Amino acid sequence: MPEFPHTDPISNLYKLLKEKSFFTGDFTLASGKKSNYYIDCRLTTLDPEGACLVGAAIRKTIIGKCEELGTSVQSIGGLTLGADPIALSASMASYQAEDSKILKPFVVRKAAKEHGKGKQIEGGFQKGDSVVALDDVITTGGSTLKAIEAIENEGGKVEFVLVLVDRQEGGKEIIEEAGYKVFSLFTRDALFETNEKETSQN
Template sequence: MSAADLKAILLSKSVRTGTFTLASGKTSDLYIDCRVTTLDPVGANLVGELGWAAVREKIQTEGRSIQAIGGMTMGADPISLAVGMTSARNHPTEALQVFTVRKEPKGHGQGKQIEGNFQAGDTVIVVDDVITTGGSTLKAIDAIEREGGKVAFALVLVDREEGGRQAIEARGIPVVSLFSRSTLL
């Protein structure tokens, strides 16, 4: 299984052309719904393998210790879980715990905004499926930092190349993307 296999699934299932209004409110000729790919068993396995390879290379190159991976629900959830599961299967001593960031703190129970395997002091990878302006990734970063986490870098399935990478990197957080608009199309 390879990047070409994942690209084929993304192009077949997730990429649409036409006229679309994005979450940012901008109009675009391209819509990418990565959930259709990341919730596909073959797509999820590919995301896990390719995502873990990219993450592990970045971690080893920088000599970082990373405890967990997660991002804004729902787009980041299957990516984070796939990468975490692959890390546990291939390198159990380096296995990444997985968490999810709610859009708003929960209105009951412990009132958490971050659920799962995250604790203050963790150094984490923030995940997003698609970045356009970087807004949802930055919102997840804000929540993680507010809860005492440190974001080492961002892992993104597709960078639409519309300023999101620059907005995230302006916060001092490098972005690793598996695909960009230009490499996908």
């Protein structure tokens, strides 16, 4: 996985996310709510270039936030499916970076398995880990809180939440009210701002 030494992975990820994952128009969301835009981060996180950029950007942000908060983390992950490629990409980036500790990826199932060991969390997570809870998009905050509940039930400590895009529909505030710090790489307003600038220049 390349480290993009001469460029900013967050800026490049922003451009790719705009190109592949951000759409304007008339959409009906899974909740039944109408929206004038749609974000499908998986078109970026499951893209080869996108995966490299996501890994570098998330790793860089986690390192910065840990330094800022005076903490450290051992593992990263969130509720399947949106968080899965993000956690894996960031873990791979941490493995290939000589100056960074390895971030172990994990997946939170929507429900515990009814067979085998009956686990809800799969992967590198261990009881006692300090964790960054990941997600691709925050809307209501419900999926993130569900992941946090599973992590804490398994003995993990969530240091903070990190997402690619905050849709700015109240989800961030709901998670913060529950007692967790929330950070996003991008916001809905930032994505729309570029669209408006491009329209005015054409």
